[in-house]
Amino acid sequence: MAFLMAIAGVFLVLYFCYALLRWNEIRYRKKGLPPGTMGWPVFGETSKFLEQGPDFMKKQAARYGSFFKSHIFGCPTVICMDAELNRYILMNESKGLVAGYPQSMLDILGNSNIAAVHGPAHKFLRGALLSLVSPQMLRDIVLPRIDRFMSSHLTDWDGKIINLQDHTKEVIFLSIMDQIASIDPRSKRADYFKTHFFKLVLGTLSLPINLPGTNYRNGVQARKNLLSMLRQILEERKASNESYKDMLSCLMKTDENKYKLNDDEILDLELTLMYSGYETVSTTSMMALKFLHDNPKALEEIRKEHLAIRERKKPNEPINFDELKSMKFTRAVILETSRLATVVNGVLRKTTHDVELNGYLIPKGWRIYVFTREINYDTSQYPDPLSFNPWRWMEKNLESHNYFFLFGGGTRLCPAKELGITEISTFLHYILTRYRWEEVGETKLEKFPRVQAPNGMHMRFSSY
Numbered sequence: 001m002a003f004l005m006a007i008a009g010v011f012l013v014l015y016f017c018y019a020l021l022r023w024n025e026i027r028y029r030k031k032g033l034p035p036g037t038m039g040w041p042v043f044g045e046t047s048k049f050l051e052q053g054p055d056f057m058k059k060q061a062a063r064y065g066s067f068f069k070s071h072i073f074g075c076p077t078v079i080c081m082d083a084e085l086n087r088y089i090l091m092n093e094s095k096g097l098v099a100g101y102p103q104s105m106l107d108i109l110g111n112s113n114i115a116a117v118h119g120p121a122h123k124f125l126r127g128a129l130l131s132l133v134s135p136q137m138l139r140d141i142v143l144p145r146i147d148r149f150m151s152s153h154l155t156d157w158d159g160k161i162i163n164l165q166d167h168t169k170e171v172i173f174l175s176i177m178d179q180i181a182s183i184d185p186r187s188k189r190a191d192y193f194k195t196h197f198f199k200l201v202l203g204t205l206s207l208p209i210n211l212p213g214t215n216y217r218n219g220v221q222a223r224k225n226l227l228s229m230l231r232q233i234l235e236e237r238k239a240s241n242e243s244y245k246d247m248l249s250c251l252m253k254t255d256e257n258k259y260k261l262n263d264d265e266i267l268d269l270e271l272t273l274m275y276s277g278y279e280t281v282s283t284t285s286m287m288a289l290k291f292l293h294d295n296p297k298a299l300e301e302i303r304k305e306h307l308a309i310r311e312r313k314k315p316n317e318p319i320n321f322d323e324l325k326s327m328k329f330t331r332a333v334i335l336e337t338s339r340l341a342t343v344v345n346g347v348l349r350k351t352t353h354d355v356e357l358n359g360y361l362i363p364k365g366w367r368i369y370v371f372t373r374e375i376n377y378d379t380s381q382y383p384d385p386l387s388f389n390p391w392r393w394m395e396k397n398l399e400s401h402n403y404f405f406l407f408g409g410g411t412r413l414c415p416a417k418e419l420g421i422t423e424i425s426t427f428l429h430y431i432l433t434r435y436r437w438e439e440v441g442e443t444k445l446e447k448f449p450r451v452q453a454p455n456g457m458h459m460r461f462s463s464y
């Protein structure tokens with residue numbers, strides 16, 4: 001009897017699960033929606049998406065084509081893997097396809113953050129941001145700061161085993177703090193920023209559950225702490241006669257500035273700069289050293305480029321803008337790293353009204369995941385796509401092909417692409433001209449949803 005009851009119980013549970021799944025499918029079975037599955041109520045297919053990553057996308061695409069519906073991170077979502085359609089979506093924000101990042105991210109980065117606004121507000125903020133990373137700013141203010149920072153910071157790695165993942169994160173974060181507000185990397189303030197910034201990052205990637213101890217609550221608090229410290233710095237600057245050469249001082253020059261921002265907007269923009277440039281740049285820097293370690297011919301070629309620059313200079317002379325521009329192979333290494341490691345898998349959009357796409361009707365408020373990852377491995381763009389081959393970027397101008405989405409596209413194309421490349425190039429310059437490195441053990445790498453080494457990436461450094 002007990003056995004029969006157990007069997008009946010199992011059947012009941014299975015039936016209940018089946019009914020829930022069917023109910024969720026029927027709920028979203030509107031005419032005109034693309035094919036696909038919606039998974040469980042509320043949770044949708046989030047766990048499959050996170051566990052299987054690109055394989056989940058490939059499986060669904062094999063069944064439903066490269067434009068299919070799903071339900072991830074609490075939102076009904078259309079996943080688009082079609083290169084041409086992705087291009088159309090990125091180019092047509094004004095047709096109701098605006099940035100669509102998760103609520104936790106918007107709450108923590110601020111509702112006037114660049115990712116939260118569109119139309120004229122976005123244009124204005126983007127203008128202010130672009131003025132901070134113009135070629136002239138890079139040449140006169142940003143590059144000298146980055147150079148000074150990298151040259152003095154990457155000094156004592158000889159004979160040490162370094163966890164590159166932790167170190168690239170720390171180096172890039174401190175370098176950004178130096179650029180935006182001249183924060184001394186060895187100061188208490190830098191420690192304060194570091195502690196709260198890492199909490200903020202965790203919060204932006206969490207479910208928006210506002211309870212004590214949740215990553216979300218900690219992230220919101222971290223935002224408050226970071227803003228209050230930034231405000232203190234801003235007030236100190238107003239009260240002092242000292243002149244600074246950093247991004248904050250440029251934003252504060254209201255008389256010369258075409259984009260006049262109030263104090264709150266300045267602080268939010270500083271937070272945006274800290275957040276947006278940190279993970280992409282540190283991950284690319286880490287993976288570049290890994291790929292170069294695994295590909296001795298590429299390492300030899302890039303080292304040649306940097307030693308030639310160093311040989312023409314006095315020992316502690318900084319790199320200048322012309323030398324930076326002459327680092328053609330280095331740029332190729334950075335782009336190839338970004339492609340092969342796929343530092344950015346895709347970007348999120350949201351419909352502001354019902355939008356017709358690819359013959360389907362996407363309802364208002366749905367998310368669109370512009371999944372650009374597959375393009376990085378497309379053999380028609382990149383023959384032998386799984387090999388690390390920086391030379392492919394030297395032979396053809398791949399940066400201007402129609403499906404070059406490593407830095408996004410359209411009105412949201414990364415405004416700080418050249419700043420990112422400058423930071424990584426300078427980091428590589430001081431590593432390549434000072435050190436050799438050997439991997440210690442085998443590094444386990446996770447590729448999705450972000451590139452990371454769960455047990456760290458350990459390298460033994462010695463003087464070159």
Ligand code: HEM
Binds near residue numbers: 126278284338414420
């Ligand atoms: C290797 C380095 C980098 C990569 C691969 C990268 C990639 C991207 C991508 C794919 C987007 C498009 C996002 C979207 O369409 O929603 C983007 C936008 C953006 N990036 Fe970067 N980025 C890099 C470096 C940086 C740096 C160093 C900063 C600033 C310090 C930065 C600031 C931004 C900002 C503010 C946006 C939003 C632009 C807008 O919404 O108009 N990025 N980036």
